[in-house]
Amino acid sequence: MKLYQKYFAEKNALKLAYYFPQLKNNTFLRAARGEQTEHVPVWCMRQAGRYLPEFRASREGKDFFETCRSPEHCCELTLQPLRRFPFDAAIIFSDILVVPQALGMEVQMLTGKGPTFTDPLKEPEDLQRLRASVDVNKELDYVFRAITLTRHKIEGKVPLIGFSGAPWTLMSYMIEGGGSNTHSKAKRWLYRHPESSHMLLRMLTDVIVEYLLGQVAAGAQALQLFESHAGILGPVQFKEFSLPYLRDIARRVKDKLKEMDQDVPMIVFAKDAHYALEELSESHYEVVGLDWTIDPRSARKRTGGKVSLQGNMDPCALYAPKERISDIVKKMLEGFGSRGYIANLGHGLYPDMDPENVGAFVEAVHLHSKNMNKQV
Numbered sequence: 001m002k003l004y005q006k007y008f009a010e011k012n013a014l015k016l017a018y019y020f021p022q023l024k025n026n027t028f029l030r031a032a033r034g035e036q037t038e039h040v041p042v043w044c045m046r047q048a049g050r051y052l053p054e055f056r057a058s059r060e061g062k063d064f065f066e067t068c069r070s071p072e073h074c075c076e077l078t079l080q081p082l083r084r085f086p087f088d089a090a091i092i093f094s095d096i097l098v099v100p101q102a103l104g105m106e107v108q109m110l111t112g113k114g115p116t117f118t119d120p121l122k123e124p125e126d127l128q129r130l131r132a133s134v135d136v137n138k139e140l141d142y143v144f145r146a147i148t149l150t151r152h153k154i155e156g157k158v159p160l161i162g163f164s165g166a167p168w169t170l171m172s173y174m175i176e177g178g179g180s181n182t183h184s185k186a187k188r189w190l191y192r193h194p195e196s197s198h199m200l201l202r203m204l205t206d207v208i209v210e211y212l213l214g215q216v217a218a219g220a221q222a223l224q225l226f227e228s229h230a231g232i233l234g235p236v237q238f239k240e241f242s243l244p245y246l247r248d249i250a251r252r253v254k255d256k257l258k259e260m261d262q263d264v265p266m267i268v269f270a271k272d273a274h275y276a277l278e279e280l281s282e283s284h285y286e287v288v289g290l291d292w293t294i295d296p297r298s299a300r301k302r303t304g305g306k307v308s309l310q311g312n313m314d315p316c317a318l319y320a321p322k323e324r325i326s327d328i329v330k331k332m333l334e335g336f337g338s339r340g341y342i343a344n345l346g347h348g349l350y351p352d353m354d355p356e357n358v359g360a361f362v363e364a365v366h367l368h369s370k371n372m373n374k375q376v
């Protein structure tokens with residue numbers, strides 16, 4: 001057991017605080033808790049990614065999941081965007097598909113095709129192929145080591161976010177075997193095998209809870225759940241197959257963290273789930289992440305101050321000239337207001353985006369939010 005984990009297990013909050021370098025910029029954590037900050041904090045989903053030439057150089061010729069298994073590589077890729085831009089948070093380089101791997105499934109990242117499962121789940125009997133009990137500390141130890149290393153190397157510059165895919169999104173990959181437009185194979189399970197679907201979602205939930213707690217024990221200072229495939233579900237199926245598991249995860253993680261005297265904000269990002277905004281704001285998460293299809297003012301109204309909000313500029317707005325990006329950011333900030341708000345994109349950065357425009361986005365968030373704060 002590493003020293004940090006020992007203090008965590010002993011619930012020794014005082015020693016825990018001294019183990020890692022002191023945090024210098026806590027705007028992201030304060031905004032997550034709904035506090036007023038001197039500027040609006042900003043980070044980008046997929047900020048460690050192929051739009052950066054140094055990322056492409058580091059990844060060149062290396063297998064994607066081999067990279068995920070190397071704490072040194074993950075640490076380097078996590079830190080790269082921070083060397084270029086004054087982001088207010090970092091997200092650990094990893095992937096949501098490490099969880100199906102921990103359950104015993106084989107996944108490869110094929111160039112030009114994306115994640116590909118060798119043998120996806122086809123029928124409910126296939127659930128027997130999954131590990132009935134997963135030793136998360138053993139199977140995902142490489143992620144925990146990457147987090148601990150990065151938390152040291154980041155030198156307290158900004159907080160480090162840990163993450164997991166949410167159960168439904170992971171289930172859909174495990175059945176589709178990769179990316180899909182219709183998700184019809186996975187949705188077939190929901191209509192045809194609802195009990196087996198719930199069984200799989202429960203198995204995933206149990207592993208995700210342990211995985212998230214392990215990430216905090218390793219040094220993660222916030223957690224984000226990615227329900228990237230929420231939009232393919234309608235409100236009725238979301239309520240049955242996604243929301244209860246998202247709630248269960250937050251409740252169980254929070255209960256455990258409370259026992260440990262740990263206060264770690266949790267973010268839920270359910271892409272295209274605009275129909276469930278009210279429910280998501282009452283799901284025990286401090287922050288609800290939004291995609292770009294939701295109007296900031298209406299999101300504030302519908303969530304009624306119960307949560308902080310994160311998002312939601314259309315990633316494609318980064319193709320606009322810099323002055324236009326600045327105007328779009330200003331309008332977005334006016335819509336959300338500067339309190340209890342974390343600026344981000346409505347989804348991840350694309351590989352062909354210009355790093356300079358990412359820099360313009362970050363700068364515009366800081367500049368306009370500081371100006372807004374001066375006026376109140």
Ligand SMILES: Cc1c2[nH]c(c1CCC(=O)O)Cc1[nH]c(c(CCC(=O)O)c1C)Cc1[nH]c(c(CCC(=O)O)c1C)Cc1[nH]c(c(CCC(=O)O)c1C)C2
Pocket residue numbers: 044045046047048049050059064091092093094095096097109114115163178179180226228348
């Ligand atoms: C950079 C990267 C990642 N994954 C993949 C890539 C591109 C491949 C490469 O660089 O070689 C393949 C990679 N991994 C995945 C995909 C999507 C495939 C598809 O469904 O079409 C691809 C191309 C699956 C995945 N992976 C992830 C999600 C949830 C977020 C989202 O909705 O985009 C999903 C759905 C999470 C993820 N994935 C990653 C991070 C950490 C980096 C960061 O955000 O800065 C995170 C948080 C890292």
